[in-house]
Amino acid sequence: MIITLKKEAKPEQIKKLVHRFENMNLKVTVIYGENYNVFGLVGDTSKVDEKNIMANPIVANVQRVDEPYKLVNRKFHPEDTIVDVNGIKIGGKKLTMIAGPCSVEGKDQILRIAKEVKKCGADMLRGGAYKPRTSPYAFQGLGTQGILDLCQARKETGLPIVSELMATEHLQEFVENVDIIQIGARNMQNFDLLKAVGKTKKPILLKRGLANTINEWIMAAEYIMSEGNPNVIFCERGIRTFETMTRNTLDLAVIPIIKSKTHLPIIIDPSHAAGNWKLIESLSLASIAAGADGLIIEVHDNPECAWSDGDQSLKPEKYASLIQKGKKIAQVIGREL
Amino acid sequence: MIITLKKEAKPEQIKKLVHRFENMNLKVTVIYGENYNVFGLVGDTSKVDEKNIMANPIVANVQRVDEPYKLVNRKFHPEDTIVDVNGIKIGGKKLTMIAGPCSVEGKDQILRIAKEVKKCGADMLRGGAYKPRTSPYAFQGLGTQGILDLCQARKETGLPIVSELMATEHLQEFVENVDIIQIGARNMQNFDLLKAVGKTKKPILLKRGLANTINEWIMAAEYIMSEGNPNVIFCERGIRTFETMTRNTLDLAVIPIIKSKTHLPIIIDPSHAAGNWKLIESLSLASIAAGADGLIIEVHDNPECAWSDGDQSLKPEKYASLIQKGKKIAQVIGREL
């Protein structure tokens, strides 16, 4: 960490600040320049809060050179992490295709769609049982019944299941029944929830928040890993911008960035990014070409009657065609699907 | 709700859609135009999901005329709601001034600052005991001890206390000890937490999420009220934009908007918006002039040694001066402070 002091900083003020950092077990190199005095801090600066340093009236600027994350940092863990989900490897050569309806609407629906997406080539089944909805009057999910329906679908198709956990009180239910626990965009900085899932060993699909920076997202993964759970999978689903023609703006630059800064896999959710099924194929192929480790896509066999997110759901035949094209793109960049 | 159908919609498709709405207990008026067919839906459309309607291939556009919220809607509750906190009225003629440190750092610190802000003219004391921090390695708050220290400060100064609740597991502790429960920006759409505090009668300070629209914010209040708690206070704290010179961008247009659309009080947090103590006075006076029902401001007697948010904390003497100026502005617009 490099701290630039104002010219007017007095020796006793500088001394006091040096002392403070030394108390934090940091080695301080002070450089007295003609126009600048600069501190170089060496040691574990992950606990240093830039904003507090900036509160000191003699400080002109603070520049973090080392990243504030350790466990997810590729620097200290150069090889790729591969997350194993019932034998399916996320983050290896083969991409992972997750598909299913926004909401579980009943056993028949989820079974029917599970079979359809399996036939198309999906590796896992998604389906919401607890739904984060903007309105308290909107359908809130089937809850436990939805989880049980997903389990039944897994039993009949063999597809591992992915579902969103919204509150720690349902954690046990998820640990027992679900194969990947999804942390939704609105909960990306629900730190108690992150800590709770960090105490399990379940694979966690960590969606990026609507307006969270890449750094904040990485720190959320660090929260989970710092509690002992190494099985974190990033999931980009678009960020909120001024553009209203799409639901969100999909940020594909995160793929090479996450892969260079961390050792964890990253999959893409084009459905929530686009909010419109017509855009899904283009964005899916783009994601594969950019190096994503998988895709999670909303598929429904009757979108116009879906209980939620109908406008962004693909019909199975479209999904099948997308997978066929995706296979070829994956091959070009040395992957499989 | 007005639904515009595409020209190519066939009579049987239209019929099917009419039928679907009628099953939702909505009265449908169909207008067959030369170039448009338009549906007017009458009834309780708060449960209708625009996105699902858009999934229907014959639908060109959906336009909500009625707001999707009822309990917070000024239309059905024309008079202002005044929230009573130990006898202090939030939302009446007198503005409510809340002040205190970002974090409770110990009994001495909170007592000292409580006395200082009381002397300056504050009505209530704020202080974080459970802290949402981007980094798992940053100070996470004193927890229960912090709450007890706040209680002690209340005992000695008489100031009601405001603190942030991050997880339902601490709800009981907050209900018993705290006077206003704050829902932080990152939890504005933590719907389980909203429902939980909705089941109490405690006053709730509902901060706007970093990237949440005014509509989503109002719906979060509706969540709380729909569970039975009428004591909701909005709190604007800046939204995330491209500008980096301030921590967030304070959106003061929300004051007249929230007051016209809802009957609930709204207070402003200039500290988190600005992220820099030098901007607080200007933004505070602006908020009062714009009609805010109160201000929540970070005050610390030693900001450069604060354990969090030092750079945005005012010193007590600056806070005292701000209150003096604020009093006069309030008077001009027929309020008191």
Place this chain on the structure above:
Amino acid sequence: MIITLKKEAKPEQIKKLVHRFENMNLKVTVIYGENYNVFGLVGDTSKVDEKNIMANPIVANVQRVDEPYKLVNRKFHPEDTIVDVNGIKIGGKKLTMIAGPCSVEGKDQILRIAKEVKKCGADMLRGGAYKPRTSPYAFQGLGTQGILDLCQARKETGLPIVSELMATEHLQEFVENVDIIQIGARNMQNFDLLKAVGKTKKPILLKRGLANTINEWIMAAEYIMSEGNPNVIFCERGIRTFETMTRNTLDLAVIPIIKSKTHLPIIIDPSHAAGNWKLIESLSLASIAAGADGLIIEVHDNPECAWSDGDQSLKPEKYASLIQKGKKIAQVIGREL
């Protein structure tokens, strides 16, 4: 256009409004509903200003059903427009690869790089002679000399040249010398400049503004076409968001959107979107997979000594490798490169 009136609208007010629209040559269908009165306007509504209608106190909502653009609208021109640049077709089966330095720095530099990118497989040469720079003290481009150097490079390599026009006073120089005139992001709504280039027949590369919606971008193309120039090529270069790890956020959803709403070609500029050469390959392959008609990429043989944008410039060998991978992706989706 569908206009919803407030319940309280009085017959004479409605009559007056009907009259006003009829004077604009619009046919008005009024639907008197129990809870809504709705106007359906038929005719050329491209001249109707929604904001003025909203100013009318009896109007609750305005919903545009028809797009406000005509000449660029695919509805009225279903086949793809192919822009011919000295025999190279932009928008056909074959993608167009444009490459070169941010700024022309002298004849030697541009000749050297032109030969390099040609060898790699580029179809056209880019280079800035007039540079939009945030600081008046930064290098502003070589001006006319830069244009002449580009012409020399074209003469020696045969590559058509693309350069940015910043002011109408240089239009004649560009018409005479340059093959594609670029309108930069900052000038996307410089309407006088749009009208001026619209009066020529030169191909125009229309970059999307930093914070412009897709609709505004399409309207900028409509400005050019409405003056008589049909040779417009859209160019996405990232939009400004809260994320600071990339220079801008590349919005690839625009590819299928622009292609469905307009008949014009669209190429992608990953260099300005990313602002970091390490991200270019991923974003380029993604763009091709998403259906882009071409790529414009900054290439420099000595980026660390470039006079501008060094950090986002690819070295020729990286560019060559990108083209090889791009060829295969293009093939998968039935294109060539």
Place this chain on the structure above:
Amino acid sequence: MIITLKKEAKPEQIKKLVHRFENMNLKVTVIYGENYNVFGLVGDTSKVDEKNIMANPIVANVQRVDEPYKLVNRKFHPEDTIVDVNGIKIGGKKLTMIAGPCSVEGKDQILRIAKEVKKCGADMLRGGAYKPRTSPYAFQGLGTQGILDLCQARKETGLPIVSELMATEHLQEFVENVDIIQIGARNMQNFDLLKAVGKTKKPILLKRGLANTINEWIMAAEYIMSEGNPNVIFCERGIRTFETMTRNTLDLAVIPIIKSKTHLPIIIDPSHAAGNWKLIESLSLASIAAGADGLIIEVHDNPECAWSDGDQSLKPEKYASLIQKGKKIAQVIGREL
């Protein structure tokens, strides 16, 4: 400027970089640390391009300590600049109130409104003669006739006139006829236009771009001043964010920021920020309380028939009432209106 080098930087690479900076007349202090090598650059770094330095593979980070602007910098010009417009001082104790219609619609209209706003207490008249419109089919302004009508209104009321210049070809007309030349938000980075108005001595009202940072805005003022024109007035008019309930988000933190970083006056345009006349009064009073040097507000005597921006125009009686309240707020903070 502080440049942090990567640990792996080799002595000869460091030497080469030192040499390069010395050639730019900068004095370089190199600090060889255990974990960091740091360069401190002293001299005129306003010409140094951070992005090019970042392109050097041995550079880890670049931190600008000195601002890249000089002429507008308060550091080198501590006293406030007061811009004199026909004897009216902008930036002094007295606030400047500018009002008028969005567009000049004819002599009668502008005369009528000029008299109205004068009666209410306005100091200057605004009116658009050349209009930046998203659609080529929307009313583009009366052009020269509009300017002449404004002159007539000035003659009859004595109010100086403010109008937007969109292209250098009309500069002479503006210099001769208009009292303040407005540079609109869409042209804030039209650098040729900035340079052109910088060559005159006319007061320039420089609106902030829709998505421009405060730094970019200050640099745009530096462009004007660097050509010799010291009469620059900043004008905040809201920035583009994800919120759609207002046209833009008014950023009032810019008032104390602009005043601390520069010596130039700043006025606020709440009309374009809000896009809704109902919000104007609150935002205007807030702006005054925050320390604005003036307000520019759209006033129309028949908003629902205005040719543009009707929904955001105040009627004269509302404007008169706003001025009365504003006077009292101004007094509280030691100003006049």
